[in-house]
Amino acid sequence: RKEVEQDPGPFNVPEGATVAFNCTYSNSASQSFFWYRQDCRKEPKLLMSVYSSGNEDGRFTAQLNRASQYISLLIRDSKLSDSATYLCVVTTLREYGNKLVFGAGTILRVKS
Amino acid sequence: NAGVTQTPKFRVLKTGQSMTLLCAQDMNHEYMYWYRQDPGMGLRLIHYSVGEGTTAKGEVPDGYNVSRLKKQNFLLGLESAAPSQTSVYFCASSKRGQGVGDNEQFFGPGTRLTVL
Numbered sequence: 699r700k701e702v703e704q705d706p707g708p709f710n711v712p713e714g715a716t717v718a719f720n721c722t723y724s725n726s727a728s729q730s731f732f733w734y735r736q737d738c739r740k741e742p743k744l745l746m747s748v749y750s751s752g753n754e755d756g757r758f759t760a761q762l763n764r765a766s767q768y769i770s771l772l773i774r775d776s777k778l779s780d781s782a783t784y785l786c787v788v789t790t791l792r793e794y795g796n797k798l799v800f801g802a803g804t805i806l807r808v809k810s
Numbered sequence: 811n812a813g814v815t816q817t818p819k820f821r822v823l824k825t826g827q828s829m830t831l832l833c834a835q836d837m838n839h840e841y842m843y844w845y846r847q848d849p850g851m852g853l854r855l856i857h858y859s860v861g862e863g864t865t866a867k868g869e870v871p872d873g874y875n876v877s878r879l880k881k882q883n884f885l886l887g888l889e890s891a892a893p894s895q896t897s898v899y900f901c902a903s904s905k906r907g908q909g910v911g912d913n914e915q916f917f918g919p920g921t922r923l924t925v926l
Binding site for chain 1: 852
């Protein structure tokens with residue numbers, strides 16, 4: 699079982715739609731959680747951190763459920779420019795220290 | 811500010827050849843990392859460095875070596891390339907270590923390596 703699992707998609711949605719992604723993680727000791735965005739053939743970039751209380755940044759809302767070990771990302775009023783791969787990232791303790799573990803990503807395609 | 815840069819952007823090697831990937835950052839970050847990204851898998855940590863002159867193994871270090879002689883540079887070497895090392899390689903840097911608060915990692919544009 700992968701440590702961080704995401705539905706690979708693709709999620710094909712029309713402009714203006716609301717779309718949500720979930721991500722599950724296997725290590726209950728995971729400490730920090732993030733969503734990164736990766737455009738096609740580009741590098742990942744931090745989209746937002748995920749806090750236990752949930753957090754919102756414009757059209758984007760991230761939530762963490764520690765009991766069920768999943769995090770979510772909600773995008774409202776989707777734009778064409780939101781088309782990308784969204785990477786779920788958690789920090790997990792390894793023998794060499796606390797390191798980021800990346801999910802394989804969820805592909806979002808927003809169409810006009 | 812160029813951020814994190816990587817050279818080369820593309821490279822094709824034959825099995826058994828060696829090469830070095832160069833990563834440079836101008837943000838005065840202490841921590842630097844090398845990842846590989848393969849289809850259907852998340853980024854995996856190869857090696858990392860917590861400061862000039864230090865390096866450490868990550869999750870998938872076999873077949874790679876690294877050096878951090880200067881704070882701004884982090885080199886990744888392939889001693890004898892194998893087809894299994896065909897991948898996209900990303901370098902990243904951060905102010906502090908992973909898992910220490912909201913410590914954003916800044917990534918370079920990547921190097922696409924093919925080993926024939």
